[in-house]
Amino acid sequence: MDLSFMYNPPGDGNCQFGARCFWLSGLGIQRSPETIREEIVKYLTNNPNNSEGMPLELFAATPWAEYLYSMAKNGTYGDQIT
Numbered sequence: 001m002d003l004s005f006m007y008n009p010p011g012d013g014n015c016q017f018g019a020r021c022f023w024l025s026g027l028g029i030q031r032s033p034e035t036i037r038e039e040i041v042k043y044l045t046n047n048p049n050n051s052e053g054m055p056l057e058l059f060a061a062t063p064w065a066e067y068l069y070s071m072a073k074n075g076t077y078g079d080q081i082t
Contacts, residue, residue, distance in 0.1 A: 016078030034074070040082050041072045056081055 009018035017033035017040075024031055031039075045068055049055050057064040059081055070076050 013075035013077045016082060037072070037074075037078075040078075041068055044068060044071070044081065 007019060007022040009015040009022070014033045014037070017036045020036050021031050021033055024036075044056065048057065048064060055064075057067070060067040062070070067081075071078075071082060
């Protein structure tokens with residue numbers, strides 16, 4: 001099986017956001033990893049529940065405000081919520 005990488009982001013904690021930027025650039029949408037992180041944290045701040053109304057905090061390892069504060073920091077690895 002031949003596996004090749006289209007994009008291999010640096011493992012600096014921003015890799016999920018960098019990979020999203022790479023994917024979006026293929027659609028003609030230009031964003032930086034920092035901007036993607038800011039937009040995701042803003043979205044989660046304004047939408048703390050999933051589409052079924054369940055609080056996303058249930059999937060975080062910390063209280064929601066603490067989770068959002070941590071996720072807004074450069075170098076914090078993205079997770080299943082982001």
